[in-house]
Amino acid sequence: MIxxxxxxxxxxxxxxxxxxxxxxxxRYLPEYRDVRTRAGGFLELCYSPQLASEVxxxxxxxxxxxxxxxxxDILIVPHALGQRVWFTEGEGPKLEPIRDRAGLTQLAISRLxxxxxxxxxxxxxxxxxxxxxxxxxxxxxxxxxxxxxxxxGGSSRSFETLRRLTYQDPSFVDGLFEILIxxxxxxxxxxxxxxxxAIQLFDTxxxxxxxxxxxxxxxxxxxRIVEQLRRRHPGVPIIGFPRGIGPSLVCYVERTGVxxxxxxxxxxxxxxxxxxxxxATVQGNxxxxxxxxxxxxxxxxxxxxxxxxxxxxxxxNLGHGILPTTPPExxxxxxxxxxx
Ligand code: CP3
Numbered sequence: 461m462i463x464x465x466x467x468x469x470x471x472x473x474x475x476x477x478x479x480x481x482x483x484x485x486x487r488y489l490p491e492y493r494d495v496r497t498r499a500g501g502f503l504e505l506c507y508s509p510q511l512a513s514e515v516x517x518x519x520x521x522x523x524x525x526x527x528x529x530x531x532x533d534i535l536i537v538p539h540a541l542g543q544r545v546w547f548t549e550g551e552g553p554k555l556e557p558i559r560d561r562a563g564l565t566q567l568a569i570s571r572l573x574x575x576x577x578x579x580x581x582x583x584x585x586x587x588x589x590x591x592x593x594x595x596x597x598x599x600x601x602x603x604x605x606x607x608x609x610x611x612x613g614g615s616s617r618s619f620e621t622l623r624r625l626t627y628q629d630p631s632f633v634d635g636l637f638e639i640l641i642x643x644x645x646x647x648x649x650x651x652x653x654x655x656x657x658a659i660q661l662f663d664t665x666x667x668x669x670x671x672x673x674x675x676x677x678x679x680x681x682x683x684r685i686v687e688q689l690r691r692r693h694p695g696v697p698i699i700g701f702p703r704g705i706g707p708s709l710v711c712y713v714e715r716t717g718v719x720x721x722x723x724x725x726x727x728x729x730x731x732x733x734x735x736x737x738x739x740a741t742v743q744g745n746x747x748x749x750x751x752x753x754x755x756x757x758x759x760x761x762x763x764x765x766x767x768x769x770x771x772x773x774x775x776x777n778l779g780h781g782i783l784p785t786t787p788p789e790x791x792x793x794x795x796x797x798x799x800x
Contacts, residue, residue, distance in 0.1 A: 461592040464749055465526040468775050469658055469697040469720050469741050476764060476798045477774045478526035480597070481791065482701075482722075483781030484519040485531050489788060491518050502547040503539070507578045513585035520594055522788065526775075527595045527658070528586060530651065532579050534601030534662055537643050538610050540575035541567040557613035559621065561632050567639050569646070576647055580654040586653030597799050598656030600648055602663035602702075603640040603681040610636065619668045626677065637681055645688045652693045660699040661685065662720070664780075667704020667724075674708050675715075682716045690717070699743060703780065713739045725779025728767045737772035744769075745779040746794070752783050754790040762797045 465478040486492055495515050499505035509641055516531040535553050539545040543566060544556040558566060587596045600606075609615070611622040626633050648659050666678045686698050697719035702712050704724055713721055713736060723732055723744030736742055746765060750758050768774065776798055782791070 463526070463595045463657070464493075465594055465595045465775060466657060466697070468773055471719075471773045473771070473773055475770070477770055477776045479776040479795060479798055480525040480527040480529065481519075481778050481782055483741065484523075484525060484528075484529065484791075485515045486782060487784035488782055488786040489518055489522070491522075495551040496646070498754065499584060502533070503545070505698070506536060509578050509581035509585055512579070512582040513589065516582065516586040517589055519791075520591065523791055524591075525594065525795075527597050528590060529597040529599060529660070530579070530583055530586065530656065532582070534599070534606055535609055536579060537572075537577065537600060537606055537640065537647060538567070540572050540647075541569070541643055542571050543567060543637065552615045553609060554614045555609055557621075558610050559625065559632075560612065560629070560638070561635060564632070564635050566640065567636075569639065569642055571624045572643050572646055573650070576650065580650050583651050583654035583656055587657075595657045596655060597658050597660055597699075598648060598651030600658040600660060602661045602666070602685075602700075603637045603644065604669065604677045605663050605665045606634070606637055606640055608665050608668075610640075621667060623668070625655060626673065633677075637677075641681055641684050641715075644685050648689055649692050652689075652696050656696075658697045658699065659689065660701060661718075663700065663757055665704075666702040669705075669706055674705060674711070678702055678705070679712055679715050682712075682718070686717045697741075699741075707735075708734055710739070720773075722777060723779065727779075729765060733768050733772060737769070737774075741773035741775065743775040743777045745777070747755050748778045748780050748783050748786070751778060751790050751794065752786045754787065754793065758790065759793065762794055 464474045468474045468478050498510050512531045520528050535545050608619050699720040700718040701722035720741035725745050725747040
C-alpha cells in the first residue's frame with residue numbers, strides 16, 4: 461500500500477498533498493479531554509500505551525489525516541533520564557532546573573530504555589491499528605529546545621538563563637547536549653524499531669538563537685542526530701522543524717541533511733518554493749490562528765499555500781501546533797478543501 465505522506469517525504473509530488481497537523485491530538489478534541497480525564501494526569505496519559513495509542517488515533521478516525529503522530533511529549537526525554545518534570549492543568553510544564561555540571565549527574569542514560577518502554581508499546585499499538593494509507597510519525601525535541609526547558613525549569617519568554625550559560629559556561633551546555641544527543645538517538649531509534657515510519661525533530665525555540673550561534677546549538681546537534689539515525693535506519697525520513705530561523709533555513713537544510721523541513725507561518729512561501737523546495741520536501745505552513753478563526757479567509761489561504769507549494773514535494777501542515785480553542789469543524793473544512 462502506497463502512503464502519500466511517505467511518498468512526499470521521498471521527494472515525489474502528490475496531488476492532493478498529504479496532510480497532518482502538529483498537535484492534531486489534544487485539548488481541542490472532546491474525545492481527547494475525556495481520555496485525559498480518565499488518565500488522571502498528562503504524564504500518566506503519555507505513559508499509558510492503551511490510552512496514548514487511543515489518543516494518537518482519534519484525529520485519524522475523525523478527520524482521516526495522512527499521518528498520525530505518536531502521542532507523547534518532548535519532555536519525556538529529560539523525565540526518563542531522571543529530571544523531575546510535572547504538568548499542572550493550564551500552567552504548562554514545570555521542571556526542577558539543572559544549571560551546572562553537578563546537576564548533570566541527575567541525568568542517567570541507563571534509565572532511558574526502561575523508562576520509555578511504555579511509549580514504545582504505544583508506537584507498536586498505534587501502528588497496528590492505523591489505516592493502510594496512513595503513516596506513523598515518531599518524534600523528539602531537538603537538543604536546543606529540550607535544553608531550554610531543562611535549564612529554565614519550564615516555558616520561558618527570553619531563555620535568558622540558557623542563553624547566558626552558552627556564553628559563560630559553554631562546557632556545561634556542551635555536557636548537557638552530549639547527553640541529549642545520545643538520548644535522542646537511542647529513543648528515536650527505538651521508536652523506529654517499534655514501528656515509527658518517519659521522525660520529526662521539534663526545534664520550537666531555534667529562533668531565539670542569534671544567527672551566529674545557530675550552527676553550534678541547532679544545526680550541528682541536529683546533524684549529529686540525523687547522521688546517527690540515518691546510519692542505523694537508512695530508509696526512514698527525518699523532518700526538521702527549526703521554528704523562527706528565517707533565511708538561515710537554507711543552511712539548516714544543507715548542513716543537517718533532513719529529508720524535509722517544517723515551515724513556520726512567518727516564512728514567505730514564494731521564497732520557500734524557490735530556495736528550499738529544490739533541496740528538501742517542505743511541510744507547512746497555515747497560521748494556527750487562521751485555523752481557529754475559520755471562514756473564507758482560511759479557505760483562500762489553504763488554496764494559496766497549495767498553489768505555491770503544491771508544485772514541488774509538499775506536505776500540508778500548520779506553521780505551529782493547533783490551539784486548544786480551535787473548532788474541530790475548521791480542521792474538517794481544511795481537509796475537504798485540500799481533497800476537493
Ligand atoms: O498531537 C501531537 O502533536 C502529538 C503529541 C505532542 C504533544 N506535545 C502533546 C501535548 C507533541 C508532538 C508535543 C511536542 C511538544 N511539547 C513541543 C514541540 C512542539 C510545539 O508545540 O512547539 C513542545 C515545546 C512541548 C512542551 C509542552 N508540552 C508544552 C509547552 C506544553 C504546555 C502547553 C500546552 O499546549 O498545553 C505541553 C503539554 C502538552 N503536550 C499537551 C499536549 C496534548 C497538553 C497537555 C494537557 O492535556 O493538559
